[in-house]
Amino acid sequence: MSPTRLEPAIIRDLGRAEYEPVFAAMRAFTDARDTATPDELWIVEHPPVFTLGLGADRSHVLAAHDVPVVQTDRGGEVTFHGPGQVVIYLLMDLRRNKPGGKLYARQFVNKIEQAIIEVLAAYNLNGERKAGAPGIYIAAGERKGAKIAALGLKVRGNGCTYHGVSLNVAMDLAPFSWINPCGYSGLATVDMRSMGVDVALADVQQALARELASQLATIALEPTE
Numbered sequence: 001m002s003p004t005r006l007e008p009a010i011i012r013d014l015g016r017a018e019y020e021p022v023f024a025a026m027r028a029f030t031d032a033r034d035t036a037t038p039d040e041l042w043i044v045e046h047p048p049v050f051t052l053g054l055g056a057d058r059s060h061v062l063a064a065h066d067v068p069v070v071q072t073d074r075g076g077e078v079t080f081h082g083p084g085q086v087v088i089y090l091l092m093d094l095r096r097n098k099p100g101g102k103l104y105a106r107q108f109v110n111k112i113e114q115a116i117i118e119v120l121a122a123y124n125l126n127g128e129r130k131a132g133a134p135g136i137y138i139a140a141g142e143r144k145g146a147k148i149a150a151l152g153l154k155v156r157g158n159g160c161t162y163h164g165v166s167l168n169v170a171m172d173l174a175p176f177s178w179i180n181p182c183g184y185s186g187l188a189t190v191d192m193r194s195m196g197v198d199v200a201l202a203d204v205q206q207a208l209a210r211e212l213a214s215q216l217a218t219i220a221l222e223p224t225e
Contacts, residue, residue, distance in 0.1 A: 008213040009039035009092065013205070019049040019070055019081065022089070026162040027073075029091055033160060039096075041212055042089040042164075043205045046081040050179060053077055053152055060180040067175060074163040076134070076152035077183035084171035084191065086205045088212060089164040094155070105155050108216075109134060112165050115211040116149045119167070122207065123197045135182065136167075138190060146188035147181060148195070165212075168192065169204050 014022065022044055029040070050061060050069045053076035060078045061069055067080075081087055094108060113129055116136045120127040127148060128139035136149040151165040168191035176189040192199060 007038065008217040009041045009090075011041045011043065011209045011213060014042055014044040016045045016047065016083070019046050019051065019068075022046075023070070023072060026089055026091060030156065030160050030162050033091075033093070035093070035095075037093070039093060039216075040091045041209050042091065043209055044087050044089065045083060045085065045201065045205075046087060048080070048082040048175060050078055050080055050175070051152075057183065060183050061178070062180065063178045065175075065178060067178070072152075072163070074152040074154045076150075077181075078179050079150050079152065079166070079182060080175045080179060081166060082171055082175060084169050084193075084201060086167040086169055086201065086208055087164065088166075088205075088209055090153070090161055090212070090216075092161045092216065094159040094161060105153070108155075108161070109151065109153070111215040112151055112212065115208060115215045116165065116167060118211050118215075119204065119208050120148070120192075123192065123199060125192065125195055125197060133182070133184070138195065143188065143190055143195065146190040148190050148192070150182060165208075167204065167208060169199065169201050 048067045050067055052071050053074050056077045113136055117127045126139035127136040130137055134151050135147055138144055138146045149167040152163050153161055154163050155161050170193040171191045181187045181189055
């Protein structure tokens, strides 16, 4: 069955912004939207912050130092956001993406992960998925298995989403050693720079936003029985 083409999401660049006001803005946007509200992708770079998912175990924050720790309503465990990292929030209505019902959450996650894989490939980096561990990991070489991108989402009962994805570009990676990233003790975390790719953050921000918009604007419909 041929795919259905949807209107691409509006891309907004918020620049560098504190985490909590953006979190509040995502919730407010989602509260106020209706069936005609266009989907949006928000690009942002955050000052250092640890965020906790709904089911997160605070013991996975080993030593916060002076970094704020913020409880959120996304899925997943603890992660770190900071300068030099692409963060894109996906404010989507999954009901639009499949006639007769919602785009399934697993399909949504798959498309987000595929967008990251495609962007990394454009910089000659091989990324891969791991079963049961959302995000993207280095697929080969000495750093195989190291995490380079994370995702955590909130999908409301009406199919509207917020929170999103982060891709490490050129960061201070030390704060990842102060936590068990995504709940995994000793999980190695890398960025594009430590993998030998020197690229401007803005270039990767735009590349990932465009790829996400493209991936999420084409839905391959599942055959009905």
